[in-house]
Amino acid sequence: METITLRDEFIKLGQALKAAGLCESGVEAxxxxxxxxxxxxxxxxxxxxxxxxxxxxxxxxxxxxxIQK
Known part of the structure; x- marks a missing residue:
């Protein structure tokens, strides 16, 4: 399981998929x-x-x- 550490209060779903490398672009996400x-x-x-x-x-x-703080 990959972990994304929040820099702000939240991250949007599309951004999280891109940040984790599961989608290559916002369009794909x-x-x-x-x-x-x-x-x-x-x-x-x-x-x-x-x-x-x-x-x-x-x-x-x-x-x-x-997702973690």
Whole structure:
């Protein structure tokens, strides 16, 4: 599981996918999110701008990203 450390209070879902290297561009991140391929804390979320906070876990393509402060 990869970990992303927050610099601010939150990070947006699309930015987190790019930061973890799971998507190469914002366009790719937008597409996989809108296609329902990304889960946040176990539930599909189709909002690219979804704010992720400390403790959230993102799942995509068999990989997980943990958000921490």
């Amino acid at each position: 937008k597409e996989v999110i809108q296609d329902g391929l990304v889960k946040v804390n176990g539930s599909v979320d189709t909002r690219r701008g979804r704010k992720l906070y400390d403790g959230d876990v993102v799942s995509f393509d068999g990989q997980e990203i943990k």
